[in-house]
Amino acid sequence: MSDSPATNVVIAVDGPAASGKSSVSRRVANRLGYAFVSTGLMYRAFTWVVCEAGIDPESDPEGVVAVLEKTDIQPDRRGNEIFLRVNGEDPGDALTSDRINSRVSIVAKIPDVRQALVKQQRASAHASDIVMEGRDIGSVVFPDTPYKFYLDASEEVRAQRRAAQGLGDEIAERDRMDANRKVSPLKVAEGATVIDTSDLSLDEVVETLLSHLAKQGLIPNA
Numbered sequence: 001m002s003d004s005p006a007t008n009v010v011i012a013v014d015g016p017a018a019s020g021k022s023s024v025s026r027r028v029a030n031r032l033g034y035a036f037v038s039t040g041l042m043y044r045a046f047t048w049v050v051c052e053a054g055i056d057p058e059s060d061p062e063g064v065v066a067v068l069e070k071t072d073i074q075p076d077r078r079g080n081e082i083f084l085r086v087n088g089e090d091p092g093d094a095l096t097s098d099r100i101n102s103r104v105s106i107v108a109k110i111p112d113v114r115q116a117l118v119k120q121q122r123a124s125a126h127a128s129d130i131v132m133e134g135r136d137i138g139s140v141v142f143p144d145t146p147y148k149f150y151l152d153a154s155e156e157v158r159a160q161r162r163a164a165q166g167l168g169d170e171i172a173e174r175d176r177m178d179a180n181r182k183v184s185p186l187k188v189a190e191g192a193t194v195i196d197t198s199d200l201s202l203d204e205v206v207e208t209l210l211s212h213l214a215k216q217g218l219i220p221n222a
């Protein structure tokens with residue numbers, strides 16, 4: 001699989017947990033007819049494999065790397081969304097379980113894991129134009145794309161959004177780990193447009209992104 005830079009358009013959307021990245025990115029992708037990729041779901045899918053193997057990523061990072069070496073990771077395109085199949089399986093709803101929420105940031109800070117998944121992420125831009133969301137898309141995965149956004153929201157608003165989804169999730173703890181890790185920490189990429197979504201509706205954030213892309217000349221003015 002080639003790891004060369006994409007020739008297609010990549011719109012990178014980064015930000016902390018529950019900042020609205022997935023919902024906004026999915027809508028922008030639908031509006032533009034691009035594919036949508038949630039890289040968080042990729043880290044979650046591999047974390048699921050680690051859990052199923054009975055490995056504790058905190059105490060046994062070498063065990064995680066051993067699992068990685070044995071895991072068959074394949075892209076799985078469904079409609080205009082690209083997911084991962086791990087060992088032929090789609091973990092489905094298990095990806096957003098408490099078990100995964102509490103371990104994913106520990107797994108995601110392991111360099112070998114990031115290297116393997118970044119390769120999958122870059123490959124997904126070979127087949128089509130994409131909107132990709134995550135933590136390091138504009139800074140590491142596609143640093144050369146001119147279309148970069150960083151969505152933020154106050155910690156309080158983000159905690160409310162996650163609770164409204166009915167999910168127990170220590171987002172402050174995940175943000176702390178994601179922002180402080182050595183490899184590819186969560187940060188505003190150079191050249192990214194920062195949007196504070198605390199007081200904006202989903203539609204307003206989508207329109208803000210689209211109007212910015214129109215100003216950049218990627219799409220016609222609405």
Ligand code: CDP
Nearest residue numbers: 017018039040041043105108134135136174
């Ligand atoms: O949806 P939410 O913002 O809660 O999280 P997510 O996007 O599903 O990402 C889950 C976790 O995966 C993050 O907390 C990070 O630890 C990790 N992740 C990452 O390290 N790099 C990415 N590009 C995307 C996610």
